[in-house]
Amino acid sequence: MVKKYLSKIYMGIIFIFLYAPIIVLAVFSFNESKSRGNWTGFSLKWYIELFHDHDIRSAFYYTISIAVIAAIVSTILGTIAAIGINSMKGRTKALILNVNYLPVVNPDIVTGISLMILYISFNLDFGFNTMLLSHIVFNTPYVILSILPKLKQLDVHMTEAAMDLGATPMYALRKVIIPEIKPGIVTGFLMAFTLSIDDFIISYFTKGEGVTNLSIVIYSMARRGVRPTINALSTIMLFVVLLLMILINKRSNGVEKKKLKREV
Amino acid sequence: MDNAIIQLNNITKKFDGEIVLDDINLSVKKNEFVTLLGPSGCGKTTTLRIIGGFETPDDGEVYFDGHLINDVPPFKRQLNTVFQKYALFPHLNVFENISFGLRIKKMDESLISGKVEKMLELFNLKNYGKRRIDQLSGGQQQRIAIARALVNEPKVLLLDEPLGALDLKLRKEMQHELKAMQQQLGITFIYVTHDQEEALTMSDTIVVMNDGIIQQMGTPIDIYNEPENAFVADFIGESNILDGVMIDDYLVEFLGKKFECLDSGFGRGEDVDVVIRPEDLDLTPSGEGKLEGIVKSVTFKGVHYEMDIVSNGYEFLVHSTDMAPVGATVGLTLTPDDIHIMEKGE
Amino acid sequence: MKDRTKYFAYPYVVWIFLFIALPSFLVLLYSITTKESNGLTTIHFTFENFKKFFNPMYLNILWDSIYLAAVSTAICLVLGYPAAFIISNTHISRRSTLLFLCILPMWMNMLLRTYAWMTILGNNGILNNFFSFLGLPKVNMLYTRGATVMGMVYNFLPFMILPIYTALSKMDKGLLEAADDLGANKKTVFRKVILPLSMPGVISGIIMVFMPAVSTFIIPQLLGGNKNMMIGNLVEKLFILNGDWNFGSAISIVMMLIILLSMSVMNKFDIDKEGGARLW
Numbered sequence: 001m002v003k004k005y006l007s008k009i010y011m012g013i014i015f016i017f018l019y020a021p022i023i024v025l026a027v028f029s030f031n032e033s034k035s036r037g038n039w040t041g042f043s044l045k046w047y048i049e050l051f052h053d054h055d056i057r058s059a060f061y062y063t064i065s066i067a068v069i070a071a072i073v074s075t076i077l078g079t080i081a082a083i084g085i086n087s088m089k090g091r092t093k094a095l096i097l098n099v100n101y102l103p104v105v106n107p108d109i110v111t112g113i114s115l116m117i118l119y120i121s122f123n124l125d126f127g128f129n130t131m132l133l134s135h136i137v138f139n140t141p142y143v144i145l146s147i148l149p150k151l152k153q154l155d156v157h158m159t160e161a162a163m164d165l166g167a168t169p170m171y172a173l174r175k176v177i178i179p180e181i182k183p184g185i186v187t188g189f190l191m192a193f194t195l196s197i198d199d200f201i202i203s204y205f206t207k208g209e210g211v212t213n214l215s216i217v218i219y220s221m222a223r224r225g226v227r228p229t230i231n232a233l234s235t236i237m238l239f240v241v242l243l244l245m246i247l248i249n250k251r252s253n254g255v256e257k258k259k260l261k262r263e264v
Numbered sequence: 265m266d267n268a269i270i271q272l273n274n275i276t277k278k279f280d281g282e283i284v285l286d287d288i289n290l291s292v293k294k295n296e297f298v299t300l301l302g303p304s305g306c307g308k309t310t311t312l313r314i315i316g317g318f319e320t321p322d323d324g325e326v327y328f329d330g331h332l333i334n335d336v337p338p339f340k341r342q343l344n345t346v347f348q349k350y351a352l353f354p355h356l357n358v359f360e361n362i363s364f365g366l367r368i369k370k371m372d373e374s375l376i377s378g379k380v381e382k383m384l385e386l387f388n389l390k391n392y393g394k395r396r397i398d399q400l401s402g403g404q405q406q407r408i409a410i411a412r413a414l415v416n417e418p419k420v421l422l423l424d425e426p427l428g429a430l431d432l433k434l435r436k437e438m439q440h441e442l443k444a445m446q447q448q449l450g451i452t453f454i455y456v457t458h459d460q461e462e463a464l465t466m467s468d469t470i471v472v473m474n475d476g477i478i479q480q481m482g483t484p485i486d487i488y489n490e491p492e493n494a495f496v497a498d499f500i501g502e503s504n505i506l507d508g509v510m511i512d513d514y515l516v517e518f519l520g521k522k523f524e525c526l527d528s529g530f531g532r533g534e535d536v537d538v539v540i541r542p543e544d545l546d547l548t549p550s551g552e553g554k555l556e557g558i559v560k561s562v563t564f565k566g567v568h569y570e571m572d573i574v575s576n577g578y579e580f581l582v583h584s585t586d587m588a589p590v591g592a593t594v595g596l597t598l599t600p601d602d603i604h605i606m607e608k609g610e
Numbered sequence: 611m612k613d614r615t616k617y618f619a620y621p622y623v624v625w626i627f628l629f630i631a632l633p634s635f636l637v638l639l640y641s642i643t644t645k646e647s648n649g650l651t652t653i654h655f656t657f658e659n660f661k662k663f664f665n666p667m668y669l670n671i672l673w674d675s676i677y678l679a680a681v682s683t684a685i686c687l688v689l690g691y692p693a694a695f696i697i698s699n700t701h702i703s704r705r706s707t708l709l710f711l712c713i714l715p716m717w718m719n720m721l722l723r724t725y726a727w728m729t730i731l732g733n734n735g736i737l738n739n740f741f742s743f744l745g746l747p748k749v750n751m752l753y754t755r756g757a758t759v760m761g762m763v764y765n766f767l768p769f770m771i772l773p774i775y776t777a778l779s780k781m782d783k784g785l786l787e788a789a790d791d792l793g794a795n796k797k798t799v800f801r802k803v804i805l806p807l808s809m810p811g812v813i814s815g816i817i818m819v820f821m822p823a824v825s826t827f828i829i830p831q832l833l834g835g836n837k838n839m840m841i842g843n844l845v846e847k848l849f850i851l852n853g854d855w856n857f858g859s860a861i862s863i864v865m866m867l868i869i870l871l872s873m874s875v876m877n878k879f880d881i882d883k884e885g886g887a888r889l890w
Contacts, residue, residue, distance in 0.1 A: 007696045011697075014767075015711055018764075018767065018768075019715070021729075021730055022718060022722075022726055024726065025726050077625070080619075081622030081625075084616050084619025085622075087616035088619060096626070107822070109845055109862070109865075113637065114634055114637045114862075117633060117636045117855070133629075198720060214719065215719060219828065222832055223832070234725070234726070237718065241714065241718060245714060245717065249710060
């Protein structure tokens with residue numbers, strides 16, 4: 001069973017590699033001094049500084065609000081588009097899917113720059129709106145990619161059955177199709193939200209004066225050197241993410257358990 | 265035509281340039297159990313879908329109870345469909361599936377409840393109302409699909425090969441149940457299948473289709489005993505089809521011998537197809553029959569023996585409760601009644 | 611009865627024309643035009659911007675980007691394949707925990723993950739402080755190409771593990787039993803059955819690491835410093851610092867071409883634009 005031990009050691013090393021940096025960041029966020037080598041004592045002063053930092057507070061506000069709005073808009077836009085695209089055939093459909101796929105494939109920097117050029121060419125004022133618009137642009141393809149497979153899996157006779165029973169096409173859409181693709185819609189929404197929260201490059205190129213997001217703030221702080229307030233921020237974010245993922249995991253496990261129960 | 269609840273006149277339908285239905289004319293009477301029967305691709309499902317409103321004909325008219333319904337969408341037609349793979353709504357439970365159509369009609373909740381419960385009882389699924397669809401067996405889902413359609417009390421029920429996914433025993437049970445239900449409820453059933461036994465069991469009228477054309481329409485007995493062409497003869501039941509020549513009325517020659525038969529009206533010396541059913545051939549001791557042959561293979565089928573017997577170069581399929589072993593020489597005998605003459609097919 | 615749902619797509623078609631097709635076209639336009647030195651833009655079609663790129667200084671940057679991305683991808687593959695393999699062979703009860711642990715870092719902000727290495731590799735960082743503690747001399751690790759590679763491997767490793775794991779877990783175990791039954795030993799089974807069948811996952815992983823690696827600019831900026839520029843930094847500098855949109859656009863087009871080229875090479879393997887090949 002040497003193999004089992006080797007496997008465990010190997011995975012252990014991989015996970016140490018993946019987590020050590022983040023954990024180090026977290027540990028030193030509680031360090032009294034700025035130093036990253038010496039532990040001078042436990043302190044929450046970096047957290048307090050974090051809360052008082054105006055830049056970070058406004059960045060946080062913008063990050064969340066853009067992520068929420070962009071996720072909602074791109075989910076609605078993407079759902080309608082996916083339903084439409086699913087009914088298309090042939091070369092038109094292929095063309096649309098290819099163009100739709102472009103922001104997914106393109107490096108963020110190219111997407112960001114192309115949008116920047118677009119806005120300037122149309123003399124738009126850079127600001128909250130341009131950043132929001134950009135987020136919707138790059139989120140929607142991912143929403144569509146989440147929903148299309150679910151649509152393809154739908155029994156084609158389901159809409160016909162609904163109409164056979166007296167439902168108008170709209171009623172069938174509302175009461176039959178959308179409930180069926182709901183998992184895809186939810187996944188799409190979560191993806192859009194996550195991508196927006198995390199985005200740096202596209203926001204960087206399409207924001208305006210006074211508008212920023214967390215990633216950009218961290219970038220400008222990091223460029224000036226190491227700051228323990230960033231450590232504090234990263235610890236908090238790590239915590240939130242951990243919590244979210246545990247919640248999501250529990251929820252999907254709970255659904256699994258309920259399913260098993262009913263079968264018994 | 266007066267009693268016809270569904271009337272199709274000169275219906276033609278093309279898909280991608282190919283003709284799928286070629287000038288179909290069909291009349292379905294009230295309270296009839298009609299089956300559209302034929303092999304894959306013959307156009308039977310397309311015909312059903314045109315009646316249901318899911319396809320529009322390129323040419324021709326569809327009448328429902330005397331009204332032209334070509335442009336009426338499915339949700340406005342007073343018929344309901346049972347789909348091949350049931351198409352039940354997975355996110356709704358049994359009760360919600362069955363009541364779907366009634367809810368759309370904005371019926372009173374208590375009324376809906378009563379009707380759905382009655383349906384569940386009718387199908388032996390009492391107390392299944394709250395169950396989820398994925399917890400049901402194939403047979404149960406099938407019955408829910410039918411219930412969902414019937415609860416709307418349509419004048420016509422369309423069924424698209426609904427029993428295909430069930431195992432043999434269940435299928436046979438359901439065939440009898442469906443037939444009984446149709447007679448009890450007094451609804452017109454239009455049924456599509458490729459299984460000729462199923463069609464023979466359930467139908468008042470069978471419409472045999474092939475290549476988008478109606479080959480023959482009639483009662484099961486007519487279709488079986490008096491097939492009008494080689495396709496029908498071959499598709500319904502099993503047949504031996506031989507080349508023959510009409511010597512004169514009531515006299516045909518095949519395999520070098522002359523036989524009396526009951527058909528007339530063919531030209532003298534005309535080439536014809538001769539159809540003989542396997543169960544109509546009887547075994548006799550060698551030399552005592554009209555034909556002589558050697559047994560090539562024997563299979564025990566429970567109900568009868570199935571034998572391949574070669575006579576004068578033609579391999580006959582014979583179904584008989586008598587048996588002769590492989591290699592034996594036997595005689596075959598048949599009556600004029602057993603010989604069916606039809607025009608040479610393509 | 612006509613299916614009118616396809617009209618639902620029309621608003622989105624307008625949208626993608628406006629926000630995806632048009633901007634790309636504008637970039638293309640900028641790349642093939644130049645600005646006159648008096649500041650006025652004239653529509654003067656030229657390939658000058660592309661020719662500028664064929665200067666050894668810039669070609670070096672291009673080559674460096676591809677090289678570093680390739681090295682990072684290779685390291686990710688070497689580290690990631692065994693990890694994916696081990697996870698796929700773990701009992702299903704513990705598998706989701708392992709996957710969870712692999713996915714979690716991806717949810718952490720990329721800048722923070724990169725910043726983490728700044729604190730580790732810096733002259734006053736953890737490692738160097740540790741070395742001093744041991745009496746060893748300090749090593750200059752930050753602002754080197756090695757640091758950039760380290761940052762890229764760190765950021766993109768999960769993107770390699772997951773697709774390979776997906777391909778391995780979807781493998782029909784019956785095939786392994788068949789190979790066994792036919793007399794193959796474990797090594798042969800791996801070489802001739804497992805490895806080839808996991809190829810779509812490997813290809814997926816390579817694409818998902820190489821593409822962002824070759825085009826990133828955060829990682830080389832924060833970890834590589836100004837001396838180790840990659841193509842992403844170059845584009846950013848041209849647009850933000852120099853204001854040379856024409857040349858910047860030309861390089862963007864070059865980047866797009868590299869990506870599209872590597873994708874079409876890999877395209878035979880798994881990319882389903884309708885949403886098939888995904889991270890998880």
